[in-house]
Amino acid sequence: MNRFVSTFTNKIDAKGRVSIPAPFRAVLERDGYAHGSVGGVYCYPSLDAPALDAGGERLAKKIDGLLSGLPDYSDERDELSVALYGDVQVLSLDGDGRIGLPESLRAHAGLTTQVTFVGLGDKFQMWEPGRFAKRRERAREKVQHTRKLFSAGNRHASSEEGGDEGARG
Amino acid sequence: MNRFVSTFTNKIDAKGRVSIPAPFRAVLERDGYAHGSVGGVYCYPSLDAPALDAGGERLAKKIDGLLSGLPDYSDERDELSVALYGDVQVLSLDGDGRIGLPESLRAHAGLTTQVTFVGLGDKFQMWEPGRFAKRRERAREKVQHTRKLFSAGNRHASSEEGGDEGARG
DNA sequence: GCTTTTCCCATGGCATCCCATATTGGCCCA
DNA sequence: TGGGCCAATATGGGATGCCATGGGAAAAGC
Structure with a gap:
């Protein structure tokens, strides 16, 4: 697997x-850790949510890509x-696949006793449950809303709501 | 066969x-499992039904397709x-073609002792019987209602209906 | 010297793997 | 055409390995 999917909640x-959920660790290993060596994860406060964004090398490259689209010195x-x-913080994994969360990051996401890890494909987020x-x-x-709009011009009365297109449903 | 068809009920x-019904497993093998390796099935709660949606690589690509139109990091x-x-949960198949259903998924579909697998072409659903x-x-x-309307000026209705059901157990 | 972090090990629960079994359905042969 | 053998499948159970979590000890920073 090459993408972060599903959600996990750890203490x-x-x-x-x-602990970083094992499936996410597996993705990070394939992806390449943030910092070549033993294990490191890029992590920073989400721009538009009370959560933390995190990922490996691919995430770093994407950020670079975004910036390279803009003129230098603008x-x-x-x-x-x-x-x-x-x-951005580079959080290092210990031998058991755990990271330590700095206070500043915990504060931004309101993390106290538990963390919900949410896979978003190229990255994952950490939320207070x-x-x-x-x-x-x-x-x-x-x-659901967008799906209704989507299928509005698309409905051939398939009788069963589950039978139509779209990712969900 | 390339699509999920008919229904089966397993314990x-x-x-x-x-157990995933053998015909569905065959489709998954051709389709490509969700997870390159031994076997993995994408599964998530249906948005508008008390059921679970599941499928292989093709389903995953469909989900990706929905997202690919949106800008990164928006x-x-x-x-x-x-x-x-x-x-989404990636459910891995054991050597005998079985999956384990996490509590969260079972709860959404109200699954307790039996599961009805319903083929829907590109994906299949899992229902409480x-x-x-x-x-x-x-x-x-x-x-039947739409058929009456439909065949009012156009009768070829084969009237054959209940030919499905491959249940076992 | 004290606090904070990092490494290592222990443990319990859960998920996976593997094997056994029975029942079903298909196939071959008489 | 009917009977019996064989293959495939669904299901049950035991064992094993992984993983999350906790704690102690060593190392590093203040």
């Missing part, structure tokens, strides 16, 4: 450590650079 | 495992990703 222990590029790179539940609910409604 | 054993994409990837029976009943009524 933060007394030392502030948390204000826009500087701002984006700061936003994207400024708060309660907040994530709400976010997921919103996301579902949105998908 | 959930004490460990929460259930809020919109993240939100959609949550709904599409976040709820009782709920599926009701759903199918409604679907038939609907079909």
Whole structure:
């Protein structure tokens, strides 16, 4: 597997450590860790959500790609650079696949005792479980909405709602 | 055969495992498993039915297709990703063609002792047998209704209907 | 010297792997 | 055409390995 998928919830222990779900670790290994050697994960506060974004080498390349599209020394590029790179931390994995979460990152996501890992394909996010539940609910409604729009001009009365196209349903 | 067709009902054993019907396994093998290696099936809660959607690589590509239109790192994409990837589980098949159903998925579909597998072409659904029976009943009524309208000026209705069901156990 | 982090090991639960069995359906042969 | 043999499948159970989690000890930083 090459993508981060599904969600897992793990505990933060007394030392502030948390296990990266094994399937995600597997993806990171294939992807190439952030920092060549033993194991490192890029991690930064999500720009538009109370969560943390994280990933491996592919994520880093994507960020680079975004920036390379903007002219050097432009204000826009500087701002984006700061936003994207400024708060990035390289979290190293210990021998058991755990990372330690710095206080600044924990604060941004409101993490206290548990972390919900959410696979988003090229990256994954870390959420406080309660907040994530709400976010997921919103996301579902949105998908359902767009799906209705999508199938509105598309419906050939297939009798069963599950029989039509679209990813879900 | 390249599509999932007909329905089968199998048991959930004490460990929460259930056999994928052999014909569906055959389709998955041709389709390409979700996970290159031994066997993996994409599975997620249906948005608008108390059932689970599942499929192989083709289904995964469809999900990707929905996202590929959106720009990287947009809020919109993240939100959609949550709904599409976040709820997906990659269920691995054991050597005997069985999968284990996580509690969260079982809960959504109300699965307890048996699972009805329903082929829908590119994917298949997993239902609690009782709920599926009701759903199918409604679907038939609907079909008959539309057929009457349809065949009012155009009769070739073969009237053959109940020829499905490959249940066992 | 004290606190904080990193490494290593222990453990319990869960998931996976493997093997056994029975029942079904198909095939061959009489 | 009928009977019996064989292959495939679904299902059950035991064992084993992985993984998340906790804790102690060593190393590094303040």
